[in-house]
Amino acid sequence: MKNSDIEKLKLSLYECNKRKRTVVGVGNVSFGKDFIIIGGPCCIENEKETVRMAKRIKDAGAMMLRGGAFKPRTSPYDFQGLGFEGLKILKKAKLSTGLLIVTEVLDTRDVESVAQYADVLQIGARNMQNISLLKEVGCINKPVILKRGMCSTLVEWLNSAEYILSKGNSNVILCERGIRTFETYTRNTLDLSIVPAVKGLSHLPVIVDPSHSTGRSNLIEPLSLAAVAVGADGLLIEVHENPEKALCDGNQSISVDRFTQLIQKIKKISEFMNSIK
Ligand code: PEP
Numbered sequence: 001m002k003n004s005d006i007e008k009l010k011l012s013l014y015e016c017n018k019r020k021r022t023v024v025g026v027g028n029v030s031f032g033k034d035f036i037i038i039g040g041p042c043c044i045e046n047e048k049e050t051v052r053m054a055k056r057i058k059d060a061g062a063m064m065l066r067g068g069a070f071k072p073r074t075s076p077y078d079f080q081g082l083g084f085e086g087l088k089i090l091k092k093a094k095l096s097t098g099l100l101i102v103t104e105v106l107d108t109r110d111v112e113s114v115a116q117y118a119d120v121l122q123i124g125a126r127n128m129q130n131i132s133l134l135k136e137v138g139c140i141n142k143p144v145i146l147k148r149g150m151c152s153t154l155v156e157w158l159n160s161a162e163y164i165l166s167k168g169n170s171n172v173i174l175c176e177r178g179i180r181t182f183e184t185y186t187r188n189t190l191d192l193s194i195v196p197a198v199k200g201l202s203h204l205p206v207i208v209d210p211s212h213s214t215g216r217s218n219l220i221e222p223l224s225l226a227a228v229a230v231g232a233d234g235l236l237i238e239v240h241e242n243p244e245k246a247l248c249d250g251n252q253s254i255s256v257d258r259f260t261q262l263i264q265k266i267k268k269i270s271e272f273m274n275s276i277k
């Protein structure tokens, strides 16, 4: 890439008010323009349930299906995901519903192959400062959801986004997923203040993950509605047909029925927020 191109992509963190906001278009959705709702299980467990769930969340109003095939689990003895088999299942769910697919990539060696299945790649909190991985996804032609590291400041997060942008991939979506604080009641502490703060400093769309930030399914609805009110561009929510039986993160997953009801409430809050703009 030419130096002048790199300069164009070097989006000064503090000068974005002079720039146009980035809209990340993928298929029929536009992050930064429409309010995007992404739902799905923490990890892909099997084909039958994934395809059935994809149909149900689509009917509920979700625009994208997210499911993990490669899982960054805290314990090496926990289920690590189905890997490429999981990606093939996601593809089948896409074929039968038309839903766009979001999935996490953990390893630089897998970026190209995961990108063949996914419409949007996710970089998880644990890899927010995995510079090699950031550079690698910076070289592909697919949007990237970049989650905030659990101990990362706003500027560190934006610098990680810059790594992707500076390699030529301008389609980055930021995702606030909670940070570590002294509070242990919730899995993390959702930092909603970061949403308007980031919007004041960066041109990138920012979505909120109320599932990993709280670890508690009963907190997903109020925090989702609050995220809409503070100006988030979308939500990433863990949904499972039977949360008690989920192989991963069942405590923070909501049923499809609750997800359906939540989307109705989100629509109302969105309409209200638009009406007072
Ligand atoms: C996930 O989205 O499945 C995940 C592991 O989240 P985080 O990277 O935010 O912990």
Ligand code: MN
Residues within 6 Å of the ligand: 042, 043, 212, 238, 248, 249
């Ligand atoms: Mn999860």
